[in-house]
Amino acid sequence: MTVDWTKKPSHSHYYYALSTENVGHRHVVDGFTFNVNGSNDDEHVHHYTGLTKFEARHYHRYYGVTGPAIPTEDGGHYHEIEGRVYNNYIDPLTIKFGGVVYSQTKRDVHDHNYEGRTGTGIGYFPEGW
Numbered sequence: 001m002t003v004d005w006t007k008k009p010s011h012s013h014y015y016y017a018l019s020t021e022n023v024g025h026r027h028v029v030d031g032f033t034f035n036v037n038g039s040n041d042d043e044h045v046h047h048y049t050g051l052t053k054f055e056a057r058h059y060h061r062y063y064g065v066t067g068p069a070i071p072t073e074d075g076g077h078y079h080e081i082e083g084r085v086y087n088n089y090i091d092p093l094t095i096k097f098g099g100v101v102y103s104q105t106k107r108d109v110h111d112h113n114y115e116g117r118t119g120t121g122i123g124y125f126p127e128g129w
Helices: none
Strands: 014-018 028-032 048-052 060-066 082-084 111-117
Touching: 028 048, 028 111, 060 082
Parallel strands: none
Antiparallel strands: 014 028, 014 111, 048 060, 082 111
16 A cells, blocks of 8 residues: 555554663563654654553553654654653552552652654555545
């Protein structure tokens, strides 16, 4: 599929970053940005939010706004991301019936920084949609 970038289509991006090490571990920050209309030359940004992935029994929340669109040679674009995962713990044992109980604990309260980038845009409607 060829995307007509002059139409500034609605799209999303997959993003990935590995956090800094703190208290002997790191977290994975990954997911999909919220959709926006934009092209490779208009400096649009995307919002994103989520929970880190980690094997130890805690997670951190994060949210942010990508940097502006960075054009690629093939006419697409990507975005840089950076930020901090926050020190609120979410203990998997406190998740009840689909709801999440946020709690600040006194043990090992810490946070992590991260930086990474998105992939190229995804989720474009078919030509002529």
